[in-house]
Amino acid sequence: MLRLSSLFVRTLRENPSDAEVPSHQLMLRAGYIRRAAPGGFTWLPLGWNVYRNVERVVREEMDAAGFQEVHFPALLPREPYEATNRWSEYGPNLFRLQDRRGVDYLLGPTHEEMFTLLVKDLYSSYKDLPLVIYQIQTKYRDEARPRAGLLRGREFVMKDSYSFDIDDAGLAKSYEDHRAAYIRTFERLGLPFVIVSAMSGAMGGSKSEEFLAPLEAGEDTFVRCACGYAANTEAVHVPAPAAAPIDGAPAARVVDTPGTPTIATLVDLLNDRADLRRADRAWNAGDTLKNVIVMLRHPDGRREPLAIGLPGDREVDMKRLEAQVGPAEPEAFTEADFAAHPTLVKGYIGPDVLGASSSSGIRYLVDPRVVSGSRWVTGANAAGNHVVDLTCGRDFTPDGTIEAAEVVAGDPCPACAERAANGTLEMARGIEIGHIFQLGRKYAEALDLTVLDQNGKQVVVTMGSYGIGVSRAVAAIAEATADDMGLCWPREVAPADVHMVIASKGADDIAAEAERMAAELESRGVRVLLDDRITVSPGVKFKDAELIGVPTIVIVGKGLAEGVIEVRDRASNERRNIAVASAVEELVAECNTNTRR
RNA sequence: CGGGCUGUGGCGCAGCUUGGUAGCGCGCUUGACUGGGGGUCAAGAGGUCGCAGGUUCAAGUCCUGUCAGCCCGACCA
Structure with missing residues (x-):
């Protein structure tokens, strides 16, 4: 049980002036995070609680999909990144450092090289494939401009997985498995998302899609159409109008x-x-x-x-x-x-x-x-x-x-154009919360990852890489669910199921009854955050409960004289009185309507 | 890396134009009252005014430099 009387937290009445986006403001105000460095944040107990819940959901879904968790160091040697050219290609975004002997190291911005080498180290037969391994790891990127709190930091946590297949069909399967796992993950996290096709960039024909949470605070611009089409602006194919007859055209x-x-x-x-x-x-x-x-x-x-x-x-x-x-x-x-x-x-x-x-x-x-x-x-x-x-x-x-012209709102939708419909595109902003990518053989070739096939021939393994920004997802969920009163967590990731306010002086009969119910709820698996502060007025407690954003708020106070307590739903703000006698049963049921634990 | 804005107790801000005792609200401590929407009163603690130079009898205030933060852009597997 968490007790507000002793919880390491301080809520702020006003927004810090250096926070702009709602998730950043509210997570600071509600005492979830503190800034520790440019682009680096300290998680306080409430924030860390939410973070761990998000991480748990991601891990459970990866495990359920049959992917296996490993864990690399963040401190990595230079050589593998030299082999793939990224030591130089990554440029100033790479955190580089040297040990006491002057040997170069880097703080991993992403781990394709290390995963490739690990598989090369252990596997050498087609019989070992397919394989998907993943980790949940702190990543470092020397971003030129960290911004928006957790949304773009220089140190952040990413779940990155990598698939290894013998052929393109296998890669396609691994890719689809990830796509499905990501959909389940984001649905459980209560995070609205759209999947947009993205450009594979230098990789040629490889496929890549981004999961975007459609929110104003996002940095990515994408287009969408009422028909369901959505794409990164880079990936939009402008529909070509029908060719016109040349005969009869006036002379130039x-x-x-x-x-x-x-x-x-x-x-x-x-x-x-x-x-x-x-x-x-x-x-x-x-x-x-x-x-x-x-x-x-x-x-x-x-x-x-x-x-x-x-x-x-x-x-x-x-x-x-x-x-x-x-x-x-x-x-x-x-x-x-x-x-x-x-x-x-x-x-x-x-x-x-x-x-x-x-x-x-x-x-x-x-x-x-x-x-x-x-x-x-x-x-x-x-x-x-x-x-x-x-x-x-x-x-x-x-x-x-060439597809190089800017895309603007009102442009014809490519998907509609294909079936002679005439939908138009609108522009929207989104937070990139996941990215799935058919890498192909670039890393396997650079690092010589091959296996023997059925015919005893060396073949280059084909790979995919798949990322979810775990710490960023925390901010994205906050962003997507918060309202003008404060944070408003989905139960799956909330720091508690029930925020119980003791609306009295404390240390009286009301407090004793609240303590009894809180203990019983905990014993039934309901996570309780109990506001047992005795010197704080009820108004302050209500404001804090709204700011902190636990999904169910229970108020134990003057209603107790009539044998009732008040239950409020944080998201809908619906409130009702329930009888003390059946309160625990009802609350247990309410907290289990959304599955967790 | 370019453009703009801002650095004054934990948070939000005033003071800077015109140099002269560092101030307000919130929060914090103590006490009293209050007790279902950030309540009231009283007494307190807490700041080398981002940093470094300079001008001056005297700098939060003026000058130069520098660092940091925020926003826009560039960048972002």
Whole structure:
């Protein structure tokens, strides 16, 4: 039994000024956590209690799925990370340190290498596979900007698991097993979530999905549609409109458009000039074809220019672009680069000089909306000149398409488009609480993890990695369930089942009866947090109970004279009186309606 | 790493413009009253004003530097 008279906690009446998001504010105010370092938090008894419950649920679901728990050190040697290049690739986000002899170590940001080596150490036959092992471990990442309390720290707890399979079909199965286990886990945690497809980045065709808790405090932007489609913005495939016939399209003509280096100035000029005005409607930015040049830096250091053609009403989304061109990294096209490519006239770049076989030789990829037969106003490769009715497939042929344009609310939903429906996308924010990933053979190859197959041949193992942010999930649950009175935990993770308030001076008959009931509840497996403080007024106790957020609040007070106590549901705020005689029975039943322990 | 804001008892803040005894509310301690919604009264404890230089007879206040926190952006297996 927890007693508020002795519990190591101090609730705050006001929000600390350095906390912004609700979960952070409330967990500080209710005495669950204290900041200990930039991006590092101390768990106080109430917080640690909740943390352990979340961890227990995660562990139970992993075990139930047949995954086996192991535990690595957080302090790791450099060599394995050297083999996969991540010692350098991880960059400043990696916490590095040296021992007394100057030997390099790191604090593990994630453990793919170590798991791969462990399996290599022990296993060598296809008969040993499939295998899934996991750990619940403190991770370290030197985040440039820790924020929002537990939501992005530099030290946090992650459940990371890794699957090892002999072939792609096995990997797909392991992946689906994890997906199902994650769904069960988050449902038990009472955490609302959406599963969005994510980009696999440098890994090519591998599959990856994120579990996002759809909450404003989240850092991830995703899109969703009423039809159920949801995706990370990086993974959205823009539906291509139907190609238009080229025959009959008006001939392209170059027009003099002085002083129009930007889309806005160009559109204004088109609408102002009688000879250029459209008959059917005004010109808008979406009628123009903007050609953006970026420089790609390949892992080997090679730099390659890339031209991206997209409708003028859209910006290039750097995250979407990066996801497309990885492992190369896009950089700005500098003045020096322009100088090295004199055919490119800044502000007036047109498709004529773009493309692998053009005069510039620059690869030219366009937005999927630039389909054959579409007509555009675009640069004429001379300062102050644009070309109108330049028709794709007749006047220019791009080298391919690229998903690099920003996605905005109201864009057509790709899933709907496939079945000729017309749903539109809305933008939403989410907290990434889980990520499942078909890694493939990258780590197994780098670290030479092979097994013998049925034919006695060495084959490279294929892997998946799967993460749940355990400490982050605590904050996400707080965020998802809190209301304007305070925290409001689902019973499964709450620090107690019943918060019993003694609404009297204490040390009297009322207190004695409360003590008796609390003890009996505990003996029946109900976790009780008893507010037995004798010098604290009832109002303070009620406020604290609401702030602390235990799901059932029981008030033992003046009703006792009529043989009743009051029971309140923290979430719904419903209250009712129950007879003292049957109180324990009723409370036991109430606390078991949600399973736990 | 860029932009903005902020550092004054455990928490929230005022004081800084115009340099001169460090203040308020909450919390904490003691006592009395009160006892179903952060109650009342009285008496207390607790702060080298983020840090380091500088200007000055005198710096929380002015100047320079630096560190830290928060927010936005960049970054984020």
